[in-house]
Amino acid sequence: MSWSQRIQQALEQRRQNGQYRQRTPCQQADARSLSIAGADYLNFSANDYLGLSHHPRIVNAWQQGAARYGVGAGGSAHITGFRTPQVDLEQQLADWLGYPRALLFISGFAANQAIIAALAGKDDRILADKLSHASLLEAASHSPATLRRFAHNQPQALAARLAGPCSGETLVVTEGVFSMDGDSAPLAALHQLAQQHNAWLLVDDAHGIGVCGEQGRGSCWQQAVKPDLQIITFGKAFGVSGAALLCDDDTAEFMLQFARHLIYSTAIPPAQVCALQEALRCVQQGDELRQRLRQNIARFRAGADGLRWQMMNADSAIQPLLVGEEGAAVELAARLRQQGCWVSAIRPPTVPPGTARLRITLSAAHLPDDIDRLLEVLHATGD
Structure with missing residues (x-):
């Protein structure tokens, strides 16, 4: 079997198993929302749990770091990249x-x-x-x-x-x-x-x-x-x-x-590290954000009671809905997108066979109305 045949066979097997992955380009995305192909969605797939990816202090720190240190490290930390x-x-x-x-x-x-x-x-x-x-x-x-x-x-x-x-x-x-x-x-x-x-x-x-x-x-x-x-x-x-x-x-x-x-990779750019230093300060000072996230988690879990899909025993920002089969999870994610809620379907081999799910992630950036909208769509879709 040639390299090309082996590749084609592997890809076809993924398609048949309902496990084929595709990237989706976003025109805009933050912890609360995203825009894809001209359509806007509530974003329930990001790991931006405190909503810091667009925080003005962090963005400004990166910009100032880039102005001072440039945009790259220029080498591994063992050469010239450790600043x-x-x-x-x-x-x-x-x-x-x-x-x-x-x-x-x-x-x-x-x-x-x-x-x-x-x-x-x-x-x-x-x-x-x-x-x-x-x-x-x-x-x-x-x-x-x-x-x-x-x-x-x-x-x-x-x-x-x-x-x-x-x-x-x-x-x-x-x-x-x-x-x-x-x-x-x-x-x-x-x-x-x-x-x-x-x-x-x-x-x-x-x-x-x-x-x-x-x-x-x-x-x-x-x-x-x-x-x-x-x-x-x-x-x-x-x-x-x-x-x-x-x-x-x-x-x-x-x-x-x-x-x-560590030795043979280009180091993290110092400008990015400047942003991380500011992000660390935001995390340390983020009690209000963490409280808001906890409130969003509690609101979602309380409202999800009665859904037809199994809820996982999780009190974190990650709230999976266990669907079971790959095709059913993909179809459910598509139906949610039609209603303006972007949620990722997670399938094997990322999770064990038979445990395909919607991986709902919540953020401090979500508003109560955002949570309620997701719950409304889930209950309507599950009826």
Whole structure:
């Protein structure tokens, strides 16, 4: 079979399975609304949980940073791409979350790949919640370590895995708030188990940071847990992009020597880092935004009572409606778009077979009337 034949076969299989993905260009998009092909929609698919992506202070900080530093880093952080703004932001993040060190990465996906690839050896094992993000599971499966998954949010399942023999080291992996189900991990129980077995705990808190905990410090802070490795990302509540690893001094130095995604990637532009510094201040000062988001979540969940689709047990900004089959989820999303509500249908392989869903995401930027309109459309469509 030629390369072209293999590609065509794979694409056709995706189409037949109802799993074919397509990009949709937006003329305008923010946390509350978007415009596509001349039509306007309420946006219930963004991860901009606090509505900061268009915050004037953050936009202005990026513009001022670009005027001073230019629009690119010009090289990796190990060459010429590590500037004063990066130094300052890393220290600010470390101080904020109570770690000795923070290291900046170009994305959360790159951070997870880099950390696991650098740490995991052939005698080690990685025990990951079965619903962990693809970046974590892919990195673990491609590493020389043994990957074993444990039942979602079940500490007793992790305990059973930890009881098994391992000649090397053990890394326990989970998300703080799960990106597709919207529920929270029992971090305190997982952390206690990891400590009892001399294992390290890695928590990817992409969807918790900025949203929960004092000053938006995230899931780990909220549950009084300090994992050995904490990943935070800036493409959700921060409204920008990029990521950071929080860890101890020796681990940070190890990553600077051996994390290839960090060493060989162009650094985050200093202008973007200027925007992130302002975004951090907005997150720290964002109690009112977090309160507004909590009110929107409560309003949606109360109004969704009685819908024909199963609600997930989630109190986060991620509110999935379990539909089941891929085609039904795609059709439901299309019907909502016809009524001016943009909601994404999530299908396998992103989620397990038979659990296709609408992934509704809420923001502090949504008005009560926006929530009510979505609920009105959902109830009308479900009748």
